[in-house]
Amino acid sequence: MTFEVDIYLSRLGLGALSTTEEDLHMLQTRQMQAIAFENIAPLLGTVPDLTPGAVWQKLVLEGQGGYCMEQNTLLGAALTAFGFEHRPILARVRMGGPSGGPRSHLAFVVRLRGTGWLVDAGFGGPGPRAPLKIETGTEQTLLRETFRFRDDMAAGEIVLERKTPEGWFPLFGFDDMLPVQSDIEMSNFYCARSPQSPFPSNLMMARTTGSGRVSLFNRTLRQENSFGVTTKELEDATALHRALSGSFLLSYGLETAEAIWARLPLESSQAA
Incomplete structure (x- = not known):
């Protein structure tokens, strides 16, 4: 697949983007507005195809959505096309638990003028709707929602938490492991077919x-x-x-x- 910038920007309703903090913010927020998070393929018994051409066809050309593996595969291609320095992460989802499960959530760390940002268009409902600066212990309020990162020394992870009326709610944790495509494919299969995953049912x-x-x-x-x-x-x-x-x-x-x-x-x- 050749990433066609004009077609992608049209899908998001955007003009040209550059490697600024404001445009990084716009890239994530507008993809999350234009392309819905959804797990229809796993629910109907199909493992989503993560090849770049298949993701482009489904999410951009056919007007459908996808879950984190698909959403962030597309977002990663956009980060590359617009010149952002980035690396993928495979996070362990916690969803309120004290520790995480398998590495089953794909997202990105973007380096922008010496600062690391979590960029993630695919966590669904409780996740951040815009990039977060990776600074532990600092509350960050975005679009009326407050998040923070904290160090979990026992797990060796940085944990993203969301502030709720009941207290801080851990979403997922990640470390410095750099996944390769086969790691991502294995996580995709787990998410789509495992009975321990919520997506097939x-x-x-x-x-x-x-x-x-x-x-x-x-x-x-x-x-x-x-x-x-x-x-x-x-x-x-x-x-x-x-x-x-x-x-x-x-x-x-x-x-x-x-x-x-x-x-x-x-x-x-x-x-x-």
Whole structure:
């Protein structure tokens, strides 16, 4: 795949970008607004294809979304195309736990004028919607959400945490290991097919908006903005299809929505 800058920027609704802090911020935020986080392929039994051409075709040309492996494969190609110095990381997801599991989350560390930034378009609902400066112990507030990094000496990791009313909530931890493509492919297979992964058995979607984010966990649609949070239970596959195209800007047809609906757990769910 040849990364076509003009087509990518058009997909994101952007003009030219350069290697500035402001444009790095814009790159992540606008990809998260234009291209939804979604795990429809794993839910329907498919391991996402991470070859650059397949990711480009799906996320850019076909108007679909993807989960972290796909989202950040595309983002990494964009970072290269625009000239940002970067390296991939494979993080251990914690989601509130005291320690992480397998290395199952792909993201990037970008070096910009001597400063390291976490750049991540693929963590879904609770993740940061813009790059974070990698400084331990410093609170960083972005778009009304507060994060920090802390050292976990026992694990040998830097842990990203989100501030909640109940306290600091650990999202994931990462170290200096430089993954190669085979590591990423193995993590992708684990995420898509392992019974310990949430992706083969639950619908998980998120897209950031100008005022907050919209997310979907199985049948529960959740909208966050400056006025608060609202939730709605989807009633059928037709309602799901409307959400896919309206809330998440995705090009899937009604037949795909019906196949997804048939895979969803019957019990009431909590929003992502």
